[in-house]
Amino acid sequence: MTTVPTRPRAARFATFMFFGLNGFAMGMWVVHIPNVERATGISHSTLGALLLVLGGAAFAGMQLAGPLVDRFGHRRLVPAAGVLLGLAVCGPGFADSWWTLGLALVFFGFGNGAIDVGMNSHAVVVERAYPRPIMAAFHAMWSIGGAIAAVIGAATLGAGVATGVTLTGTGLVCVVLSVLSARFLMEPADAPSAGAADTAEAAPAGRRRTPGRTVWLLGLLALALMLSEGVANDWAALHMEKVLGTSASTAALAYGAFAVAMTTGRFLTDRVAAWSGPAAIVRYGAILAAIGLTTAAAAPWVPLSLVGWALFGLGLSGGVPQLFTAAGNLDTRASGALMARVVGLGYVGLLAGPALIGGLTRWMPLNVTFAVPVVLCVLAAVFAGILSPKPEPAEQPVG
Structure with a gap:
């Protein structure tokens, strides 16, 4: 050790x-x-x-x-x-x-x-x-x-x-x-740099990659995952009450299941990330979140819906920290500025998610609107490869 x-x-x-x-x-x-x-x-x-x-x-x-x-x-x-x-x-x-x-x-x-x-x-x-x-x-x-x-x-x-x-x-x-x-x-x-690559300073000059495109993609991934989190924050309990017809006290358990699972998952994520890598945390976490929210939205029974909300929280728990770490390590000389873009876009998603769902409820049932964060979680899983380190190109033999 x-x-x-x-x-x-x-x-x-x-x-x-x-x-x-x-x-x-x-x-x-x-x-x-x-x-x-x-x-x-x-x-x-x-x-x-x-x-x-x-x-x-x-x-x-x-x-x-x-x-x-x-x-x-x-x-x-x-x-x-x-x-x-x-x-x-x-x-x-x-x-x-x-x-x-x-x-x-x-x-x-x-x-x-x-x-x-x-x-x-x-x-x-x-x-x-x-x-x-x-x-x-x-x-x-x-x-x-x-x-x-x-x-x-x-x-x-x-x-x-x-x-x-x-x-x-x-x-x-x-x-x-x-x-x-x-x-x-x-x-x-x-x-x-014990556990993170300093890409801007450590890489040979010919292999440096600009962080511009990467940081914006990280920001969009943060927006997708935090928008999904915002949906749970504001709509989980209301979904349980309005769609499944529970009391207000029972409905509160939906957000409770989500929040407890997310907090627990964040305490466990670091150990999992140590051997699986950040890309796997985002990819499989987003897939689990999509499965969880689909279950919560489609379940006809309260216990199954609560399981869905818990899986949703567990799946989302580790993704955003991996994105923030990646942004901060793109270039240590501008770590704060790069971090501000990713955190800022994520925060926009957190604010926009509840409002977006509220607007969509004018045309469709609340549980159907949850398809939006489900799709975003799937897209986050697809693009999680941005967190995988790129292999160095092989040296060409001389002569």
Whole structure:
């Protein structure tokens, strides 16, 4: 067994912290959305529009943070993004009108986008210092942070704690832990290429390939898989209730089965990827996801549908981390900028998926609309070969 040096282990723990904090901040915001809506007196449609503003600000934060992390480094950008996120999450708790909430969500979305790219870019650096894949576990920690937020948020809501107080406490935790974790972060120069190829610098000049086409294909794959994830987030429970006629409490089990399976799968993915490779994780995971969602949509019985949603979550669990790792390793000199494109396109898919399904329900039953993410999963399986390393051309004999 290869011994990992102390510094990469400390950096790995710090990266776990940032992923957990990001999931925790987002989770605390989500559980308090109904309270914020009542406090500001806005309608559901206005809230929907403001959530799009949050998404647009997050996308902008991703695109700005990418080049900045390449220029100023992870030890500056990632903690700064964590502090910004901590300060910004307080804002919605004190909003009293649509425009004050909109302004708060601009800052919150921007901070969320910045830390998303920063922590994923840093995760790739840490993974290079390890003899095995570790990216998927970071994404599992994001889910754990959200689950912790759901528990704490439910407790504070039940105790009648004011939304502003709870979100301010959330922000304080983010700020303090971001500052304390900063000293443990690594830069690309600190990480030897132990498990990832540095294609832009290590390959001979005649064999270098530009990352342009590759990064856009990785981004489209991320869009397809994260769009599918977004469909489960917003429509799994509603499908169970409206199509299978269950109660609201039973319907909630659909998303629960999906979320638990996805989190569990992310903790297992790294070990599987170590011997199967990233292309196999994306290919066979996407196929499993397509089978799972088809089962969930077509099943006439609740237990079988729940199995389908669980398979869907398990299949999607490992794909996106592999895509992010591949993007970050295309060129270490522009890792952040390349990561921003892939993460940004994936985020567009996450936002667009629920809206696309909602629009299609005007013309077809909800379970039939799930054919869209099924097809996207199949396409992701077809194009997963982009993650397979290309063999070096054989040297031609002289003379």
